[in-house]
Amino acid sequence: MHKPGEIRVLALGLIRDGNRIFVSEGYDPVKQQTFYRAMGGGVDFGETSLEALKREFQEEIQAELTNIRYLGCLENIFTFNGQSGHEIIQLFETDFVDPKFYQLDKLDFSEGERQKTALWVDINRFKSGELRLVPEQFLDYW
DSSP states (O other): OOOOOEEEEEEEEEEEEETEEEEEEEETTTTEEEEEEEEEEETTOOOHHHHHHHHHHHHHHHOOEEEEEEEEEEEEEEEEETTTEEEEEEEEEEESTTTTHHHOOOOEEEEEEEEEEEEEEHHOOOOSSSBBBGGGGGGGOO
């Protein structure tokens, strides 16, 4: 976890398959709210955001990426678990190398001590407001 008052730099991958988007599921215990976000993670010092994107997918779900294209930079100021957060997100569009990932409904994985789930979700469930995609600016890239 990052330190309070620190701006965190992330590299996230937007992966689509028809109307589906590949996201990880999160839960805010203070808000008692489930949310979803594109997968990826923090950029380490001395590492490019592209290298971080590839590393995070490899570490978390052992997935290789291809057709990686830079989409843009997003800024996200938010509250999670009662704490203020500030992120600069380098957003990429990408595809999985291995077609097996497109066949999965969901995939459980570990991120440090935390157990997480990644899954395919119909984008319309986010557009309608049924499910919450964070940050909401992701919908601008659909």
